[in-house]
Amino acid sequence: MARKRARRVRTAGSEPGGDIAIETHRLTKAYGDLVAVDKLNLAIHAGEVFGLLGPNGAGKTTTILMLLGLSEPTSGRAEVVGFDPTRQPLEVKRRVGYLPDDVGFYAELTGRQNMRYTAALNGIGSREANQRIGELLDQVGLADAADRRVEQYSRGMRQRLGLADALVKDPSVVILDEPTASIDPAGVTEVLALIQSLARENGVTVLLSSHLLHQVHQVCDRVAIFNKGRVLAQGRMAQLAEELASDQLELEVGLDGPADQVEAALRSVAGVTKVTRDPHDPHLWRVAGPQSIRGHLATDLAARGMGVRQLRRVGDELDEIYLRYFQRDEGGRDNAA
Amino acid sequence: MTTPPDAVTLDDDELDDEPQASPDARSDAPSEAASGRTLGRLSPRGLPSSGWRVVAAKEFGDHILSVRLFILLGLLSLFAVGAIYSTAAYVGNNAQAASGAVGLFVLLFSHSDPNSQVPSFAALVGLLGPLLGIAFGFDAINGERSERTLPRLMSQPIHRDAVIIGKFVAGLAVMGLILGAITLIVAGVAFFVLGVVPSPDDVARLGAWFVVTLAYLGFWLAFAMLCSVAVRRAATSVLAAVALWIVLTIFASLLVGIFANYLSPVPANPTLDQQVANAELTDDLARISPGTLYTEATEYILDPTVQTVDIAAQVAQASNTGAVPSALPIGQSLALAWPQVVALLALTVVCFGLGYIGFMRQEVRA
Numbered sequence: 001m002a003r004k005r006a007r008r009v010r011t012a013g014s015e016p017g018g019d020i021a022i023e024t025h026r027l028t029k030a031y032g033d034l035v036a037v038d039k040l041n042l043a044i045h046a047g048e049v050f051g052l053l054g055p056n057g058a059g060k061t062t063t064i065l066m067l068l069g070l071s072e073p074t075s076g077r078a079e080v081v082g083f084d085p086t087r088q089p090l091e092v093k094r095r096v097g098y099l100p101d102d103v104g105f106y107a108e109l110t111g112r113q114n115m116r117y118t119a120a121l122n123g124i125g126s127r128e129a130n131q132r133i134g135e136l137l138d139q140v141g142l143a144d145a146a147d148r149r150v151e152q153y154s155r156g157m158r159q160r161l162g163l164a165d166a167l168v169k170d171p172s173v174v175i176l177d178e179p180t181a182s183i184d185p186a187g188v189t190e191v192l193a194l195i196q197s198l199a200r201e202n203g204v205t206v207l208l209s210s211h212l213l214h215q216v217h218q219v220c221d222r223v224a225i226f227n228k229g230r231v232l233a234q235g236r237m238a239q240l241a242e243e244l245a246s247d248q249l250e251l252e253v254g255l256d257g258p259a260d261q262v263e264a265a266l267r268s269v270a271g272v273t274k275v276t277r278d279p280h281d282p283h284l285w286r287v288a289g290p291q292s293i294r295g296h297l298a299t300d301l302a303a304r305g306m307g308v309r310q311l312r313r314v315g316d317e318l319d320e321i322y323l324r325y326f327q328r329d330e331g332g333r334d335n336a337a
Numbered sequence: 338m339t340t341p342p343d344a345v346t347l348d349d350d351e352l353d354d355e356p357q358a359s360p361d362a363r364s365d366a367p368s369e370a371a372s373g374r375t376l377g378r379l380s381p382r383g384l385p386s387s388g389w390r391v392v393a394a395k396e397f398g399d400h401i402l403s404v405r406l407f408i409l410l411g412l413l414s415l416f417a418v419g420a421i422y423s424t425a426a427y428v429g430n431n432a433q434a435a436s437g438a439v440g441l442f443v444l445l446f447s448h449s450d451p452n453s454q455v456p457s458f459a460a461l462v463g464l465l466g467p468l469l470g471i472a473f474g475f476d477a478i479n480g481e482r483s484e485r486t487l488p489r490l491m492s493q494p495i496h497r498d499a500v501i502i503g504k505f506v507a508g509l510a511v512m513g514l515i516l517g518a519i520t521l522i523v524a525g526v527a528f529f530v531l532g533v534v535p536s537p538d539d540v541a542r543l544g545a546w547f548v549v550t551l552a553y554l555g556f557w558l559a560f561a562m563l564c565s566v567a568v569r570r571a572a573t574s575v576l577a578a579v580a581l582w583i584v585l586t587i588f589a590s591l592l593v594g595i596f597a598n599y600l601s602p603v604p605a606n607p608t609l610d611q612q613v614a615n616a617e618l619t620d621d622l623a624r625i626s627p628g629t630l631y632t633e634a635t636e637y638i639l640d641p642t643v644q645t646v647d648i649a650a651q652v653a654q655a656s657n658t659g660a661v662p663s664a665l666p667i668g669q670s671l672a673l674a675w676p677q678v679v680a681l682l683a684l685t686v687v688c689f690g691l692g693y694i695g696f697m698r699q700e701v702r703a
Binding site: 071091100122 | 394489496702
């Protein structure tokens with residue numbers, strides 16, 4: 001049984017894109033009427049860092065619990081490192097490291113003792129475990145704090161300990177649920193850098209979930225944008241941005257001069273579809289149009305003798321992408337498959 | 338579970354060849370090569386069917402170093418030594434009468450000075466023993482939830498029941514340790530104060546008592562763990578367990594008496610039959626409580642002269658004058674205690690089973 005599965009994965013490996021580490025097929029979880037995860041299809045390649053992005057309550061944690069065999073799907077199936085998590089949870093758990101959302105440790109034990117327990121639960125002999133734990137604690141920068149009780153750890157330290165703990169079993173896949181939530185910005189950068197280096201150095205496939213796109217997009221090879229249990233978009237960040245690039249662009253333009261002249265000038269710029277005046281600042285205008293206007297708006301205005309004081313794109317680019325997907329989701333729920 | 342271990346190991350190698358078998362394939366900085374070597378050294382692991390042992394070992398270690406162990410050990414040894422001193426003093430004052438008694442050593446454990454309020458050691462264990470079970474079980478599962486360690490624990494390759502079984506075994510072990518230590522202290526006091534040397538029969542009886550007591554404590558541990566599964570907050574869980582303890586120790590006899598009198602009334606001038614019927618019913622109702630079962634079993638085991646604990650039988654015997662109590666061999670005492678012991682074990686199994694099923698059906702997420 002297990003062998004057959006392993007073979008299947010290997011055939012998949014011969015296709016372009018590499019081995020499939022995690023695959024779901026119409027994976028669904030319903031709690032009564034509430035559908036937490038709705039016919040989810042994912043394919044995560046071995047060795048990549050994959051981001052599962054979506055707001056709180058999108059069904060990210062539920063998906064992760066199903067991938068680990070900690071929750072049973074209502075329908076559909078998943079395959080993680082070649083095993084069905086529902087039917088062979090131990091095989092999956094032996095190969096998959098997991099950092100839960102808001103990870104907890106035994107407060108009265110030291111970081112090292114906590115990790116030793118994990119190692120023992122994985123059947124790792126104590127000498128082997130000690131060495132590996134030492135290396136991992138070094139890697140996450142907790143070597144000095146290793147023998148302090150976890151109750152003295154800061155949140156960032158706990159998160160790093162959680163990362164090390166997830167790697168004790170020498171997993172081929174690690175699943176990180178909101179690894180950057182509830183830690184301070186400096187800690188976030190640190191943890192993300194760590195995830196990236198761990199993924200590269202240990203050759204591990206990483207699936208991470210987050211509700212903060214701008215925090216994690218740098219470390220993700222690919223992302224899936226997830227809302228209300230459904231994937232809205234899946235692919236490389238650049239690809240997703242491009243997909244939306246045809247959409248309208250909104251610019252904030254600072255211009256001096258009589259309002260009617262300025263408005264006429266702005267409207268005369270090729271491509272501009274909408275011009276509005278800022279209600280608070282009379283010298284600030286908002287211009288909407290295709291992406292291309294960005295290139296020639298300032299020069300066109302200069303040609304008309306108007307000096308642009310300020311030119312700014314409205315909205316953070318990434319959050320924009322994110323939001324647009326959700327807006328599109330709201331608008332087009334019915335035609336989406 | 339379904340595949341033989343060797344087949345799984347084989348697949349393991351096939352599957353994991355990407356990160357493990359080819360550390361050289363990873364073309365990165367030298368530090369990677371080092372960690373790659375470590376990964377390669379990790380030997381293939383067998384099926385961790387003994388996950389409960391790892392859990393039990395960790396929990397036992399936690400208990401041994403816990404504050405609650407020291408409090409309980411201190412409290413119980415204090416009471417126990419008080420009890421045995423009281424009994425010893427009484428026996429010393431009545432040395433003449435006691436000299437011929439059978440099984441004097443075990444009688445020190447099961448009897449108290451009738452003129453004082455201090456209970457016997459065995460009665461004390463019956464009264465305070467539940468506290469041990471509650472202390473080591475009330476936060477077994479909900480503690481993991483509130484510390485948010487349960488998801489991490491459940492994502493390790495152990496069967497789910499390994500957690501609850503391991504915790505139960507650890508609790509039993511640490512209670513056995515405490516009970517053993519206190520029993521030895523008491524035996525030592527009895528030995529040095531009175532100079533009574535235990536006979537092999539005494540030792541065997543004490544051993545049997547130890548096992549039965551552990552079953553009794555096991556019931557309370559199982560009940561406390563059931564509470565810890567059913568109730569999310571540890572404070573509520575301990576309250577629930579303590580409530581049952583108080584109801585069973587303080588109000589049970591009261592309630593049982595009321596029920597028995599209602600179901601089998603005793604008129605103003607009762608016949609012997611009516612009295613016996615009422616007493617029998619009282620006995621049977623009282624045996625719903627593990628405390629009653631334990632006390633009765635203890636009486637049989639620790640007092641060779643006890644031939645029945647039934648009030649009804651004692652009432653019947655009262656008319657039978659001149660019956661001299663003779664000592665029973667240990668085998669017969671155990672045979673008499675057997676129904677109580679079995680009932681006690683059954684209650685323990687039911688409680689543990691309910692907690693087990695509840696835990697297996699719960700969602701991992703809080």
